[in-house]
Amino acid sequence: MKKFYVTTAIDYVNAAPHIGHAYEKIAADVIARYYRMRGYDVFFLTGTDEHGSKVEKSALAAGKTPIAFCDEIAETFKQSWLNLGLSFDYFIRTTEERHAKVVQSLFTKLKEQGDIYKSTYEGLYCEGCEDFLRERDLDESGNCPNHKKPPRKIAEENYFFKLSKYKPLIKAWLEENPEAVRPDGRRKEVLNQLNDPELTDFSVSRSRKSLNWGIDIPGDHDQVIYVWMDALTNYITGAGYLTDDEHFQKYWPADLHLIGKDITKFHSIYWIAFLMAAGIPLPKQIYAHGFITVEGQKISKSLGNVIDPNKLVEEFGADAVRFFLMSGTSFDQDGDFSRHEFVRKVNAELANNLGNLLNRTLKLIENNLDGKIPDAKPEHDLREKANTLHAVFDSCMEKLEFAKAVEAIMAILDQTNKYINDEKPWTLFKEGKVKEASEVLYTSVEMLRRVAFQIYPFTPKLASDIWWQLGHDDNIEVLGDSDRPDGFFDMIPVGQKVRNTGPIFMRLEEAVKS
Ligand code: ME8
Ligand code: MG
Secondary structure, three states: OOEEEEEEOOEEOOOOOOHHHHHHHHHHHHHHHHHHHOOOEEEEEEEEEOOOHHHHHHHHHOOOOHHHHHHHHHHHHHHHHHHOOOOOOEEEEOOOHHHHHHHHHHHHHHHHOOOEEEEEEEEEEEOOOOEEEOHHHOOOOOOOOOOOOOOEEEEEEEEEEOHHHHHHHHHHHHHHOOOOEEOHHHHHHHHHHHHOOOOOOEEOEEEOOOOOOOOEEOOEEEEEEOHHHHHHOHHHHHHOOOOOHHHHHHHOOOOEEEEEHHHHHHHHHHHHHHHHHHOOOOOOOEEEEOOEEEOOEOOOOOOOOOOOHHHHHHHHOHHHHHHHHHHOOOOOOOEEEOHHHHHHHHHHHHHHHHHHHHHHHHHHHHHHOOOEOOOOOOOHHHHHHHHHHHHHHHHHHHOOOHHHHHHHHHHHHHHHHHHHHHHOHHHHHHOOOHHHHHHHHHHHHHHHHHHHHHHOOOOHHHHHHHHHHOOOOOOHHHHHOOOOOOHHHOOOOOOOEOOOOOOOOOOOOOOOOO
16 A cells, blocks of 8 residues: 655644644645545654753743653643644654654764764754854844844753755755755755855754753753754654554655744755665655744734634634635745634635525425435536546646646636536426436535545545535545545445435634623
């Protein structure tokens, strides 16, 4: 069976999740569900990044021990993802014991072969980035351009990783594999960074004098392992490296590391270098998505515009949130969440375009055909168009062009709505043209069956409800069984009784309920 291993970035637990974090995790879930449906054996990993100075400070500020603090916030993340209907196979925490063992073994291996050596680090460190900065990276006020805070000057004896040795190899890898880092603009950005002579060996440890909350370096209790080396390694720990060889062999290398654009360097340079040094096969693709703003502004605690995804789910349901975030903007670009646009789009596309079509089709079948799927075939042209749009849909999904994939679904719905309006089955019934009316309705349910299948990765609950109203007794998810990977092209059984239990999707109200 074909496999697909998809990962997300693991979130820092210094604060609760916001919709920017949710955005990435939903995208990973859409991918996981899509590939499962196509008959792949999918492994979907997500989790939390729990070490480092940022987390240590937040715990201190909350008056908690780091681990008690992490336990609490990690649980909030996990619960939020369950509320959004995410079907992750494993939720990894970097404070897991088995993870420390993997990180330590990687560190030791690289040290023994001379890729990690001791030296003195003197320079600037931004805690927000958990990254070392150079003078020329700073803005006019001497601040980190991302976090608007001055970096800290540190002078420590640290362990360094010999990135210089791997730079040419990473460059060759990027040149030979044009799909390895996407979108292509990000790949070019990484190639430019690799050409920068100042990108060189970097520190992979911190002195315990400045940071206590991290993984111990074997044989040197004065140092902890740099949080990025720790965090990146989660992708192999989660797959079973050193603990479950069979699982690791089956799923590694990852097919897709899904990350935000701000952490491209860590994945496309540092992670690849560590893997090369360790002799572990490289991931097939790193995809860096854009950022979500809220009402046009960067999400930030100080602006007070942090949206809790759980609140949105409570108010509007997981499907609406998932659908809007995935279809609102192109995945490689930055996108915006505004309450007005959210309500408008979801109502127009899910409540009207999809919901009304299903509702009126089932009503007509119920009132005129005893609620049974008529003995007819779908109208030729519409079926051909749907087949063509399905090919477009698949190619968009493979390229992570979610908004375009949803557009293809909406195009099928638009055409079916137009077709019904033109053919007027209600008039045909009145004129006694049952055969003609039946063909129209059969065509409509067949298009809806196909749409249920395509929209499933985005709105799993809604898709199952459509499936059920169309009269199916099995779960829509079984379509993905490996013996039925082409379920899309099946037909709806004649005589099947539909279940017209009312609107499938309730219109959203923009005003906050008081
Ligand atoms: O960077 N829109 O964690 P993190 C879209 N622990 N994506 C966003 C976003 C926004 N407004 N804000 C954040 C880290 N993200 C590390 C990752 S991986 C081995 C370690 C994305 O909590 C961000 O780009 O700062 C990243 O992919 C993820 O959320 C976690 O961010
Ligand atoms: Mg961040």
